[in-house]
Amino acid sequence: MNAAAMPVYLDHAATTPVDARVAARMAEVLKSESEFGNPASSHDYGDTAGALIEMARAQVAAAVGASANEVVWTSGATEANNLAIFGVAQYYRDSGRHIITTRIEHKSVLDPCRELERRGCRITYLEPDGGGLLNPDQVAAALRPDTVLVSIAHVNNEIGVVQDIAAIGAICARHGGVRLHVDAAQSVGKCAVDFAAVGVDLLSLSAHKAYGPKGAGALVVSQRGAAGARVHLVPLQFGGGQERGLRAGTLATHQAVGMGMAFALAAGQLQEEIVRTRQLQQRLWEGLSAIGGVLRNGNAQRCVPHLLNVSFEGVEGESLLAAVRPHLAVSTGSACTSSLAEPSFVLRALGRNERLSESSLRFGLGRSSSERDIDTAIAVLAREVARLRRIAGA
């Protein structure tokens, strides 16, 4: 299918296209006769690649208010989440085996937590309110003397609700500095992230959600510690001692350079993008709500501007997605891991029934999104929802 015939892309929360400037710079690095060295090598080629890695590290750190020496490269946010959760659980196992998270985290947080439960850890899964918002007092109430980690996403990947990380960080600090891990994969380039200011100990980042390459990410590991003590981790992989021993393996210079540049660009146009996508989000919501029987998922007052999640009454989820697929690239509330779709566990946790959880769509707005794209989406959905409701006799 050529680009002209492709559906309108409104799935920027799943991934973003690589910024052309980023792609060009990555290609330069890949083709360079002087920048291909192993960054760990002790010669000029290694030093040249190493300098690029460190420049990229500083760019990533600057975008999230961290210090460069706190950035540990990973293959993405999934690896960063795994490293944070398993790393803390393993290192601090003698002081406690209790972890707090929420029912609406990404699978790359929930699945490690379930695995740790299997290994004997106790996990408390906090329930957000109907808008997907967590009350920081819930964290305070769940903390125990043996709590070693609190893991909560900054921006929920399905509904876009922003949690009050500063308040949660303050609670963790008061509780003897229990470590706070924050998955910020959906945050960079969409809302302000200030690692140092909010008392976060571990921050997971992804490049491809911010117009960088897939296969690149980072875990920011605090060197100060919320209670004055540095955070320690047991690594997931061994063999080479790279990244202060936290993540063995030869670094991919072009990937790091791409992520660094993508984050620098995202930080530079953050305010402009917030204003622009907020207007598009409002236009989309007004158009969709005019269809009737459309429910917004997540607290609208605490939602990032680039994401809108809605459920359609009276239509079946799989049919809705099949009907819009030729025209729109969006995410469904169902996890199609098999031939039978499972309703979104996030929306179920918010109290939506099974049918409304299945008939939800997530719209992810991004730099390429235009008013024309939004109007196309509204027109397609108005037509297809009406058709499916007519077929269903609704």
Added chain:
Amino acid sequence: MKYNEQTRRYFETAARAGALSGPLVYRGAAGNREYGTWVQFDVQTVSGILEDASFLAFGCPHTIAVAAWVAEQAVGQPAIRRLPDSVQGISLRFAVPVEKLGRLLIIEDAWLATIDSAMTEA
């Protein structure tokens, strides 16, 4: 999920979607919207022949496509307690995954209820 050409065509056109009214119209339904699949057929019979047929369906694309196909195939045929093809045959025709075969049984139940209604009242 990928759908074969037959499923896409019947899902997208959904010809005969709607309800019939008037004399000699009989109705049957099966399934439950709350559980994700519900199908209803209307048929108009004259002297034991299905003169017209329509359907309503709340369900996945396979459910809508098969219900549309059943209604289309029925017109002009005698009112008998049988789908135009076996459930096995329909599953192959529409490439229905094995996990969804229960939905074909709901379509079959709705069709049998419709024919039973026609036979009882006629």
